[in-house]
Amino acid sequence: MRVLLFPFSVLCVLFSSIFSPLYAADDWYRPPVSATWHWQLDGAVNEGYDVDLYDIDLFDSSPELIQRLQASGKKVICYFSAGSYEDWRSDAKEFAIKDLGKTLSGWDDERWLDIRSSEVREAMIRRLDLAVTKGCDGVEPDNVDSYRTNTGFSFRANDQLDYNRFLAAEAHSRGLAIGLKNDPDQARALSNDFDFAITEQCFEYSECRSYSSFIKAGKPVLNAEYRRIYVDDESERNSVCKQSERLQFSTLVLPKALDDAFRFSCLP
DSSP states (O other): OOOOOOOHHHHHHHHHHHHSOSOOTTOSOOOOTTOOEEEOOSSSOOTTOOOSEEEEETTTSOHHHHHHHHHTTOEEEEEEESSEEETTSTTGGGSOGGGEEEEETTEEEEEEEOTTOHHHHHHHHHHHHHHHHHTOSEEEEEOOOGGGSOOSSOOOHHHHHHHHHHHHHHHHHTTOEEEEESOGGGHHHHTTTOSEEEEESTTTTTOGGGGHHHHHTTOOEEEEEOOHHHHHOHHHHHHHHHHHHHHTOEEEEOOTTOSSSOOEESOO
C-alpha cells in the first residue's frame, strides 16, 4: 500500500480549511446609520416594536426568542459583559480568582476583570461561541472602557485597545457584528474595528461628538438617555431629539433598568 506523505505546512492548511468558521470574509451584519432599535435586558422581552434590530441579553434569551424576532424581519444583538465578572452568570465558575478585581460602583455583584488575562479572553471566546450557537446576528460586549477607572489592576489605554480589537476580530471571525460600548475616548481609534457604537447618556455627559467617526464611516450610533426630565417634559425630550437628529444618532429615552417600563424614540 502506498502511503502519501504531506509536508507539515500542507497539513496545516488542510486542517485549518476543515475546522475554520463557515463564514466568508466580511460576512456579517452591518446596521446602517439611523437604524431603529429596541434595547431590553430585563423582564419578558416586548417583541412588538417595529424596529431594525433588538438588543437583548445573551444568557437570558432563548434561541426560540431570537428566531421569532428574526422571522419578523429584525436583527438580534446579544448583550454580555466583557469587562466584568457577574456572579450570577452560568459560566461564573470559569473565571479565576486572580482575574477578579474591585467591585463596580453601584453593582455589588460585579467585579472588574483583568482584560490582559488569557483565561478571561478564552471565556469571552466561549461567550461569542454561545452567541453563534443561539443564532445572534451580533454582540454588545459591555464594560470595555475599564482602563478609565480603578479596577484593581494596572492596565492602561493600550491594553484596552488591544482587548477591544481582540473582541472585534473574534466576533467577525464568527460572522457576528459587534458594537463598541461606552468608550468615547477610544471611539475614533476603534471605529474601523467595530460595526456600530452603543452609548449611554452621551447627551447628558456631553460625549456624543466623540462618536462622529462612526457616522462618518456609515456606522450607526445607538444612544440611550435616562434623565427623568426627558420622560416628564416633552419639550426637553424634543430638544434632545433634535440634537440627536442633527448628529444622525439613533436615540431612545429608556428606564435605566432597561426593563421596557417606558420607551420614547427620537426616530419614527
